[in-house]
Amino acid sequence: MEIFWYIVLMFMLGVYVILDGYDFGVGIIHLFFAKKEEDKSSITKSIGPFWDANEVWLIAAGGVLFFAFPTLYASSFSGFYLPLIMILWLLIFRAIGLELRGQVNNSMWHKIWDKAFGISSLLLALFFGLALGNVVRGVNLGVVENGISKYEAIYFFVPLWNSEFSPFSERLGIIDWFTILVGIVAVVALTIHGANWVIFKTNSSINNKLKDVVLKLTIVLCLLVVVSVVVWSSVNSNPLQNFIDYPLLLIFPTIGLFGLINLLRIKKFKKDGLGFLNSSLFLFGAFASTASALFPVLLPSTNSVNPSLTIYNAAADSYGLSVGIWWWLIAIILVGIYLIIQYRIFKGKMDHVPYGHH
């Protein structure tokens, strides 16, 4: 039962990364590469009807986390208090940047909201990367000092940073050199993903230039992936043990690498959607690999006094989890239908979708 809900949770978070991930990437492309007004307009239109539904995957995943693993929800949301609230603020800026831009026809107004959309997308990609880095690195559960827990075993609090910026420090911060590395990986990966979406869904004049960008960033990303895996094995002990014990899990890194290496051939793709497909494969593979490496741990403990939070000690009671399966299955089928309807209606290039025009 716990495993079912673990897969559900990771599935929903993974879908979130792929779907809202392209929104963030599109925001970054919009911020750095779109200069002409028509391009900016095509680029925002390409996510216009989708971004809100994409964001719901985060909210729904949060709901599932709350209900299936309440201990983890309570522990991590209060422990990562500041970055989470800042993510909320950024989500607000991203949303109003997109939705309020078209309300007034004035170039200063447009500039303000374009920047709000672009900068908050960039920071969101960075923050989600930092968050992933923090979860992988682990936290000081129970706030242990000199071998004694200051709080109950599941609670902790991580400030934004401390003076050492090190994942090995006694007092951890959200930002250290390891989490920053993961943050940069996230920004690069999502920029590629967003560029692929723009190539896929628009006829903007920068599409060819974006293919160069994808190619260059893919090379950077390959290096970053190698570096992070190496560094990871110094931060966690034996992060790859699960893959040795359960070789079947190797399918995830394989899918990820397949997508990543394919992206190097971006310029030869015949169909505009192939780049997007491959960056989706990469994100899926990378996310699933990270989750499988941690499994069954959800949040590692960095001290030896309190145990890590796992899917077993953080789960809700079995009756609740078993009734949940029924409504969740019904709901996810409905969600699938909505997605099909949505993507069928807005299939193909979206430069002329009537979004944001009044």
Added chain:
Amino acid sequence: MEDALFYDRMQFAFTITFHYLFPQLTMGLSLIIVYFKGKYLKNKIEKYNEAAKFWMKIFAINFAMGVVTGIPMEFQFGTNWAKFSELTGGIIGQTLAMEGMFSFFLESSFLGLFLFGEKLLGQKLHFLTGFLVFLGSWASGYLIIATHSWMQYPVGYEILENGKFVLNNFSALFSNPWLLPSYLHNQAASLVTSSFVVGGIGAFYLLSKKHLEFGKLFLKTGVVFGLIASLLVAFPTGDMTAKNVVKYQPVTFAAMEGLFDTEQGAEIVLIGQPNIKEKRLDNKIAVPNILSFLTYSNWNAEVKGLNEFDENLYPTNIPGLYYSYHIMVGLGTIFIGVLLIAIIYLYFKKLYNVKWILWVIMFLVPFPYIANITGWYTAELGRQPWLVYNLMRVSEGASPTVSAGNTLFTLLGFIGLYLLLGLLFLILVGKIIYKGPQTQKV
């Protein structure tokens, strides 16, 4: 710790109050838009379609505000109320997760199609997308109130040795006697807000002699929907909700009514200031026997006063609770009165020319918002000092590791950000209203 709890409470109170300004319009207005759109489908009079399109523009901004201020609500259960979430997540997490899965996906998938897809979809499908958005928003309200009802009147649970609440009966969450009256009361109240917004803007157009055709349509629609909804708010839904309070939270009921001593043939207090130290109401104006009748349908029935209960169980903020309740009821009564007069004028085909009532309806627009918010304050302050009624106190629910300084920091951030949102909302909606419905095709 004490300080942190204070700021946790302030932050929740502030963010939920601001948030609920928007959904109450979303839920009611989606129904009115579906009505306009349905009318158009039936009689093909262009005016109704234009009306639907005009309100959709306001709906879009309002909806966006509701979404962006709603996400922090779900996060705050974990960030600021971690202990509460840890212990009850297996139960309230059910209904909150269902809200995400059933209603947010529905709303967000079809909102874009509804707002921008009229040409793409054709009239019938466009109506359908509007209906689905309406359905999603009402489902969301239902699941939130199911969560709320469990906190007011916990059912279907058992408590383990480690203090955790676990669910043992899923269907009990939905057959909770608290749920249906509260839900219908709340939905009717949200329709009152939307009716006054629609009717008030109609009155504005008539008074400023612009868009007269639409002014009349909006005013008439607002008055008719508003009267039906206001009556439903009072009876049966308000009556049923109050009877639940009498039955399950008698101490709260006594505090709401400002009843310090148990009385037979209890009077209903219209005005008065609770004096907690002296345990009496100052400057009281009251009507004898009415409260007994309303509560037990018996003019001489005994109604329990605060003196019957242990002070330890008193609601934390009795004056706040008392005023919230009286403001809500007082405003509700005024709405019924004004709308009854308006409907009589409407029946005699004079409404559009009676200036004073147009002014009154226009100026009443903010007040249903106040009535809705004070209604929620009544429910929430009435539940205090409990987080889960009779089982878990508010002071036991806060996050143990989040300090007062951090919460105040984020509270100030929310205040600043929400002031900006409020300002933008007023400017943009003001612009749409000023421009009016017909200039649409440019």
